[in-house]
Amino acid sequence: MTELKQQKCEACSSKSQPITQAEIEQLKPQIPGWEILEREGVLRLEKVYKFPNFKSAIAFTNAVGEEAEKEGHHPALLTEWGKVTVSWWTHAISGLHKNDFVMAAKTDAIMNSQFS
Numbered sequence: 001m002t003e004l005k006q007q008k009c010e011a012c013s014s015k016s017q018p019i020t021q022a023e024i025e026q027l028k029p030q031i032p033g034w035e036i037l038e039r040e041g042v043l044r045l046e047k048v049y050k051f052p053n054f055k056s057a058i059a060f061t062n063a064v065g066e067e068a069e070k071e072g073h074h075p076a077l078l079t080e081w082g083k084v085t086v087s088w089w090t091h092a093i094s095g096l097h098k099n100d101f102v103m104a105a106k107t108d109a110i111m112n113s114q115f116s
């Protein structure tokens with residue numbers, strides 16, 4: 001099976017199917033450290049990345065933003081001194097879609113290839 005980080009996001013609409021529990025269990029090992037949590041009634045994937053300063057944190061934030069624009073799927077990004085909190089969910093369905101797992105894996109790939 002193609003690794004999550006190499007997959008593309010599919011176009012989403014309000015009719016898109018949320019990810020199933022079985023798919024979550026199958027895919028979760030590919031995104032270590034990502035938590036599934038509920039905020040304001042919506043399930044999200046969330047991870048905090050650590051950096052040595054603000055400059056690298058904002059550079060990472062921008063790199064994730066570039067990838068989001070390429071894929072047409074956008075995160076919430078909170079940039080602070082020494083850390084960036086990344087949250088993925090699918091606005092169109094107010095929940096988790098496979099796209100969020102693809103983007104979480106791509107976010108890890110950006111961190112691993114350019115920032116660690």
Ligand SMILES: C[C@H](O)[C@H](O)[C@H]1CNC2=NC(N)=NC(=O)C2=N1
Nearest residue numbers: 012072073074075089090091092
């Ligand atoms: C028209 C455009 O493709 C949509 O509004 C996209 C943009 N980026 C998006 N990002 C996320 N995370 N969820 C969406 O439903 C979404 N929709």
